[in-house]
Amino acid sequence: MAGVGSGWPKSERALLCMKYFLFVFNVLSFLTAVVILTLGLWIRYDWDFKHYILELRLYQFWTGVYILIAAASIVMAISFLGCCGTIMENPTVLGLYGVLLIVCFLLEIAGVAYLLNNGTLWSNVTWWLRDRFYELIYVSDTNAREARILRIIQEEIGCCGSYSSLDYINVHKPVPNECRDKATGNEYLDGCYIRMSRYLEERSGWIAGVSLFLAALQVFGITASLTMRHTLRKLEGEGKVYNPVKKSKA
Numbered sequence: 001m002a003g004v005g006s007g008w009p010k011s012e013r014a015l016l017c018m019k020y021f022l023f024v025f026n027v028l029s030f031l032t033a034v035v036i037l038t039l040g041l042w043i044r045y046d047w048d049f050k051h052y053i054l055e056l057r058l059y060q061f062w063t064g065v066y067i068l069i070a071a072a073s074i075v076m077a078i079s080f081l082g083c084c085g086t087i088m089e090n091p092t093v094l095g096l097y098g099v100l101l102i103v104c105f106l107l108e109i110a111g112v113a114y115l116l117n118n119g120t121l122w123s124n125v126t127w128w129l130r131d132r133f134y135e136l137i138y139v140s141d142t143n144a145r146e147a148r149i150l151r152i153i154q155e156e157i158g159c160c161g162s163y164s165s166l167d168y169i170n171v172h173k174p175v176p177n178e179c180r181d182k183a184t185g186n187e188y189l190d191g192c193y194i195r196m197s198r199y200l201e202e203r204s205g206w207i208a209g210v211s212l213f214l215a216a217l218q219v220f221g222i223t224a225s226l227t228m229r230h231t232l233r234k235l236e237g238e239g240k241v242y243n244p245v246k247k248s249k250a
Helices: 008-045 047-056 060-088 091-117 124-139 144-158 166-170 192-237 244-249
Strands: none
Touching (some): 008 047, 008 060, 008 192, 047 144, 047 192, 060 091, 060 124, 060 192, 124 144, 124 192
């Protein structure tokens, strides 16, 4: 290291720090993306949950999950690209990697925003569910399929009507047995639109939280990759060639 320019050792140390950081970052990003992908596939294909979504026709809930699954899949793929660019110290690969990280970051933010707006209590989905359960009550006498999913949700989730048992009374229908707790015989106090919103939130909250963690982590990854690319370009412009293999042998 003694025979190089005065600014070289400092740049070399900075490159080495960014290199180690990016390598650790890519491993952590890959593992976090695996968690997001696993949660997304579980939310999408868990049969009990899937059955509720299909019968209620609550397809908008899955849109945010699809976005996060796509983002996680891309992150898993570009993690290898990031490792290659870091090891080879290739400015072009690092620049491409940084751009792809920005795309993934935007996808994750969009997916989380959509999911939280369509999968949590007091979001858009809450009012959609309120109207949907009113509809199920109104057609329960003439539509066996709608009546069946209403009975299942009331019994399994522990709720009654859309807002309460008054929804049945107001349309001159008997309050069904599914509105009562089997153990105590007491009527459920919560309406199904509230209980179902909380049920969705239990799932969307986990995947949204992990996705936000990954997005926050990516801010540092984007900064480090583009800074490393800039440093390598600067050294190339100054005619200084960084050879880590040669340095390690020295």
